[in-house]
Amino acid sequence: MAELSADAAWNYVYCQGWNRDLQRFVGLLDSDTACARNEAGEQYSVTLLRGGVPRVVIDIAWSAHYLGVWTLDEALRRDSHVDYRRLRAEQLFPVRERVWRYAEGQRDGDDDVWEQEVSRKANGWMSTSKRPRGRLGGSSRTAGQEDDTDIWREVPVFGDWRWALPDKEAGPVGTAAEHTGEYEAVSAGSPWRPPTPYRNLYLDDLMLEGATVLMEGAQPRVVAHRLRGMVDMPTGQVITCEPRWLDYSEPFTDTIEPGRYEVHDVLLTDPDSESDWWPRAGFLLRVSEAPVVSWEMALRAGEDPRTLSDGDFYGFSGSQGCFVDAEPLRTADHQINADRGREQSYALRKWARMAKRGELHEHPHSQWSDALERGLDDRDGIRLPGTNFNMIAYNCYYPDGSYPTWIGRATDGAIVCFLTDMRTTHPVIATDH
Known part of the structure; x- marks a missing residue:
């Protein structure tokens, strides 16, 4: 490597990252080491310097399908970030873009800095939010479909970093540098990590009755299973959802053999207590008795875990949940939500009149809500209107919370x-920082 060149507009430095608080490089790397990390999928960073001043930081971790590009202003404050994910072999997709604008005297990380964020999904859906007062004030949001043809970009070739230069400052890029002047490197560990989606560290333990796990607040609890009921799966297309809103539900892409399966409460018990009620760590649809050797997030069509950010997951939201098969659910949805589309306003007026007369219980929605309340503790589950099949429903731990579902697999890959x-166990998110 060479010294920073005063003759070239831009040079670059390989390192473990840029420490924005210290405004120093962390752990300089030579080109061979950085190249080896790139090929192995290990994380590293490239910092582009203009006139010897850091202006662009590229964080790369191909094992996590991640490439992030940060730009720095004259005061070395972050003023933009693009979060790319490698969703195709040779192409990156920008799932998130953020821009910050600083008023006089504001520092990087201040709560009141103006911010705009654009979030994208690979199906063309995008949303934009603006926070004029940062985290201290309100926000505005717009959303809709966009043509994403031109926003994919090619995976960069190692050593060619010109693509990351701001258009207004583009110019020739010199050689990699080993001396960084006033931004001398420090030797602390990497100042960043790739996005880490939510994961529960106790999934294996939750399958073992008698295992000890930690609940919220680091309270030790003993795992117990209790049969909740048997659920009919005539097609094997599994759905977990809020049973009050059936029309928003789609099955998981992984299916099981049609049949009738046990559903268990996974309880967190305290042997020293005489209580007969215990919080639930989860609800288990058991397909086989084989041991679970691996876990993965259950996904619906169009969901891609490579696009998730820190702590994120796919799941459902609500105060109740259920296990149900897709085919009878569609029939039941049609029975319960018969008033749709052009008749919706008429239906709303009719419901209002019924409510005044105290007859709201006669509407299918209210009948369904009553059936849910009555059937939560029934071993036979809740019969789905218009079908010969059932669902197993339950109250969620957090009112209006959000909950992922995990698939456990055997050694041969079969679904267990x-x-x-x-999300009641602790800790629930594993991070290195």
């Missing part, structure tokens, strides 16, 4: 279970 996670 679906486990809907109430």
Whole structure:
């Protein structure tokens, strides 16, 4: 490597990252080491310097399908970030873009800095939010479909970093540098990590009755299973959802053999207590008795875990949940939500009149809500209107919370279970920082 060149507009430095608080490089790397990390999928960073001043930081971790590009202003404050994910072999997709604008005297990380964020999904859906007062004030949001043809970009070739230069400052890029002047490197560990989606560290333990896990607040609890009922799966297309809103539900892409399966409460018990009620760590649809050797997030069509950010997951939201098969659910949805489309306004007026007369219980929606309340503790589950099949429903741990479902697999890859996670164990998110 060479010294920073005063003759070239831009040079670059390989390192473990840029420490924005210290305004120093962390752990300089030579080109061979950085190249080896790139090929192995290990994380590293490239910092582009203009006139010897850091202006662009590229964080790369191909094992996590991640490439992030940060730009720095004259005061070395972050003023933009693009979060790319490698969703195709040779192409990157920008799932998130953020821009900050600083008023006089504001520092990087201040709560009141103006911010705009654009979030994208690979199906063309995008949303934009603006926060004029940062985290201290309100926000505005717009959303809709966009043509994403031109926003994919090619995976960069190692060593060619010119693509990351701001258009207004583009110019020739010199050689990699080993001396960084006033931004001398420090030797602390990497100052960043790739996005880490939510994951529960206790999934294996939750399958073992008698295992000890930690609940919220680091309270030790003993795992117990209790049969909740048997659910009919005539097609094997599994759905977990809020049963009050059936029309928003789609099955998981992984299916099981049609049949009738046990559903268990996964309880967090305290042997020293005489209580007969215990919080639930989850709800288990058991497909076979084989041991679980691996876990993965249950996904619906169009969901891609490579696009998730820190702590994120796919799941359902609500105060109740259920296990149900897709085919009878569609029939029941049609029975319960018969008033749709052009008749919706008429239906709303009719419901209002019924409410005044005290007859709201006669409407299918109210009948369904009553059936849910009556059937939550019934071993036979809740019969789905218009079908010969049932669902197993339950109250969620957090009112109006959000809950992922995990698929447990055997050594041969066969599905052993679906486990809907109430997110009550601690810690639930594994991070290195």
